[in-house]
Amino acid sequence: MKLMPNPTVLKLKRTPPAARHSMSASAPRSADGLVSYAMRVERSQGRRYREPAHAYRGEYVRDRDRIIHSRAFRRLEDKTQVFSRRFSDHFRTRLTHTLEVTQIARTVTGALGLNAELAEALALVHDVGHPPFGHTGEAALDRMMQRYGERFDHNLHALRIVERFEQKYAGFPGLNLTFEVREGIIKHSRDYDPALYRELAEYRLLERPPLEAQLIDLVDEVAYNTADLDDGYEARLLTLDMIREEVPLFDRFLRQVDRRYPDAAHKLRFNEALKGVLDALATDLIDSSAAAARKQDVRTVDDVRASARRLAAFSPARVADIRGIKDFLRRRLYEHPSVHRERREISRLVESLFDYFVGNPRRLPSAYYLKTREEPAYRIVCDYIAGMTDSYLRQQWARCLAQ
Numbered sequence: 180m181k182l183m184p185n186p187t188v189l190k191l192k193r194t195p196p197a198a199r200h201s202m203s204a205s206a207p208r209s210a211d212g213l214v215s216y217a218m219r220v221e222r223s224q225g226r227r228y229r230e231p232a233h234a235y236r237g238e239y240v241r242d243r244d245r246i247i248h249s250r251a252f253r254r255l256e257d258k259t260q261v262f263s264r265r266f267s268d269h270f271r272t273r274l275t276h277t278l279e280v281t282q283i284a285r286t287v288t289g290a291l292g293l294n295a296e297l298a299e300a301l302a303l304v305h306d307v308g309h310p311p312f313g314h315t316g317e318a319a320l321d322r323m324m325q326r327y328g329e330r331f332d333h334n335l336h337a338l339r340i341v342e343r344f345e346q347k348y349a350g351f352p353g354l355n356l357t358f359e360v361r362e363g364i365i366k367h368s369r370d371y372d373p374a375l376y377r378e379l380a381e382y383r384l385l386e387r388p389p390l391e392a393q394l395i396d397l398v399d400e401v402a403y404n405t406a407d408l409d410d411g412y413e414a415r416l417l418t419l420d421m422i423r424e425e426v427p428l429f430d431r432f433l434r435q436v437d438r439r440y441p442d443a444a445h446k447l448r449f450n451e452a453l454k455g456v457l458d459a460l461a462t463d464l465i466d467s468s469a470a471a472a473r474k475q476d477v478r479t480v481d482d483v484r485a486s487a488r489r490l491a492a493f494s495p496a497r498v499a500d501i502r503g504i505k506d507f508l509r510r511r512l513y514e515h516p517s518v519h520r521e522r523r524e525i526s527r528l529v530e531s532l533f534d535y536f537v538g539n540p541r542r543l544p545s546a547y548y549l550k551t552r553e554e555p556a557y558r559i560v561c562d563y564i565a566g567m568t569d570s571y572l573r574q575q576w577a578r579c580l581a582q
């Protein structure tokens with residue numbers, strides 16, 4: 180095949196990213212390249228345990244490094260995102276999903292003139308609290324906890340991991356991350372009623388988190404909605420025609436692709452159209468969030484914190500598109516009989532293993548068993564199971580319950 184230079188591509192290459200996002204480019208930047216309402220590392224509330232500054236790594240960069248070096252981060256490799264690896268090596272895991280969220284987060288915050296180093300640390304840590312087997316594992320754990328009048332919340336679990344469970348440094352428990360990263364871990368996707376969460380009082384619960392943290396949840400949506408379309412197509416549960424008929428945004432890009440590459444293979448046309456969807460969503464997130472900051476006359480991080488509503492946002496049209504994609508994925512993918520079958524099996528594994536350990540706490544690893552003297556067994560069992568990888572959970576189930 181002869182490769183012809185494509186005039187559109189050449190034009191895009193000559194156009195710097197900031198100029199493409201005209202609205203976000205209008206916010207003035209300081210000498211450090213950041214807008215006035217970026218969360219600057221010099222203004223960090225710091226770490227719980229004081230540590231000397233590093234010679235050449237900033238505090239958020241150190242946080243990023245600690246997260247990457249943690250056990251909980253490494254375990255993401257063997258945690259399901261949507262599809263378990265039993266069906267294909269090509270599907271996302273929690274780890275590769277996390278890396279996709281991270282690169283989009285860096286792009287979006289960089290284009291907005293926000294602190295991309297903070298965003299990178301937040302994105303890398305955003306899913307470390309997820310239990311094995313994706314949403315199914317999470318829902319099963321939550322059901323088990325509700326029997327004891329409690330809930331499982333992956334954000335709060337992630338905070339427990341970085342504050343307590345990671346035992347790595349001699350000078351302090353946990354990873355001793357900066358305040359803004361810990362705050363972002365719990366607040367990136369939800370707000371908390373201070374009356375109900377007194378133990379979280381230090382996290383400024385009446386305020387919004389910095390914009391870098393607010394963006395993580397929406398970047399996560401960009402990443403997983405596009406990735407789930409991709410994995411669903413790869414799994415042959417979704418077809419090109421099915422997606423184009425039911426997802427108008429995808430159809431719009433596929434029409435462009437079909438005009439430009441009429442003879443390209445199905446998979447390549449699919450990839451090109453999906454790339455268009457991802458770029459449209461990320462660009463909209465940049466423009467809409469910059470517009471919200473401008474509209475509310477936000478000038479400092481304190482303004483971001485004091486704003487009545489979150490500033491990170493998609494436009495109404497893209498909100499409708501995303502809602503449509505989610506609805507499509509739910510009907511056609513998440514509730515597909517083959518996915519559903521696996522889900523029932525997973526729920527059974529998680530629930531029976533939970534019951535087994537609550538009934539037989541001495542079968543827990545000794546460190547966990549000792550903790551059952553201080554906290555209720557169901558809480559310790561929940562922590563233990565939430566930390567497992569997919570294959571470790573299967574192994575434990577086989578060891579304890581397979582007859």
Ligand code: MG
Binds near residue numbers: 276280305306399
């Ligand atoms: Mg995620």
